[in-house]
Amino acid sequence: MYLTRREHFNAAHKLYNPDWSREQNDVVFGKCANENWHGHNFELFVTVKGSPSAETGFVVDAKLLSKIINTYVIELLDHQNLNMDVDFMKGKICSIENLVYGIWNQLLPNMPAGVSLYKIQLVETPRIFVEYFGE
Amino acid sequence: MGEIISVFREEHFNAAHRLNNPSWSDSKNKEVFGKCNLPNYHGHNYILIIKVTGEIDENTGYLIDMKILSDIIKEQILDRFDHKNLNEDVPEFKALNPTAENIAIVVYKLLRPLISELFSLQIRLYETPRNFVEYPAK
Numbered sequence: 001m002y003l004t005r006r007e008h009f010n011a012a013h014k015l016y017n018p019d020w021s022r023e024q025n026d027v028v029f030g031k032c033a034n035e036n037w038h039g040h041n042f043e044l045f046v047t048v049k050g051s052p053s054a055e056t057g058f059v060v061d062a063k064l065l066s067k068i069i070n071t072y073v074i075e076l077l078d079h080q081n082l083n084m085d086v087d088f089m090k091g092k093i094c095s096i097e098n099l100v101y102g103i104w105n106q107l108l109p110n111m112p113a114g115v116s117l118y119k120i121q122l123v124e125t126p127r128i129f130v131e132y133f134g135e
Numbered sequence: 136m137g138e139i140i141s142v143f144r145e146e147h148f149n150a151a152h153r154l155n156n157p158s159w160s161d162s163k164n165k166e167v168f169g170k171c172n173l174p175n176y177h178g179h180n181y182i183l184i185i186k187v188t189g190e191i192d193e194n195t196g197y198l199i200d201m202k203i204l205s206d207i208i209k210e211q212i213l214d215r216f217d218h219k220n221l222n223e224d225v226p227e228f229k230a231l232n233p234t235a236e237n238i239a240i241v242v243y244k245l246l247r248p249l250i251s252e253l254f255s256l257q258i259r260l261y262e263t264p265r266n267f268v269e270y271p272a273k
Binding site (some may be wrong): 008010011012013031032034036038039040041078079080081084085114125126 | 150151171223263264
């Protein structure tokens with residue numbers, strides 16, 4: 001069975017490749033390359049896999065899962081500048097593809113007993129989101 | 136006489152901002168604005184809903200041509216705010232704290248002159264799904 005916890009964070013970022021010229025960044029990334037940043041209300045869906053406990057009926061205590069997500073992800077990202085303030089994004093292009101990979105690596109070693117991390121969905125806007133299954 | 140009706144146009148813009156009063160100390164800004172005061176900015180997917188109220192034109196069946204309204208919103212608001220840093224890139228916020236409240240008022244003032252005085256105008260702005268403002272207040 002899969003259980004999903006939804007969280008959110010509000011953050012600034014820009015898409016910019018420092019190895020390219022300003023012009024090439026503008027051509028490839030368009031408005032997303034604004035050097036003064038732009039931002040989003042990101043939504044994060046963390047899905048774990050497990051079996052319901054006979055004692056609690058839970059796959060996992062959702063409050064515990066929320067605490068883990070907040071400790072290892074949300075507190076690092078919320079109201080931050082993803083390019084400047086987040087250690088695991090340093091040296092990386094700040095796309096949601098790279099961000100979801102970083103979030104996976106933050107959560108994987110910190111999963112509670114009895115469940116495995118199955119999927120992360122990261123929503124940048126209502127029309128753009130990524131899913132990562134750890135492959 | 137045509138019926139009185141309200142029409143709504145929804146748009147969105149994604150922008151960075153921070154909340155700060157430059158006449159206050161750093162500690163007071165942090166105390167009042169909390170995380171919203173962090174120095175490297177954060178951001179939102181803002182949702183903007185423009186409400187226009189008036190009498191339906193019996194010739195067209197429209198209150199207002201929504202394509203024209205959309206073009207006005209794009210030129211006056213989205214081109215100014217979308218994928219921008221409200222504090223750094225938007226002159227209207229050089230000396231004005233870009234709270235949702237102040238953004239809604241700025242949007243109203245930019246649009247009001249371009250929409251017929253025969254129509255009333257109201258702005259609803261969502262900063263997050265849980266926090267939104269309306270201007271003018273009813």
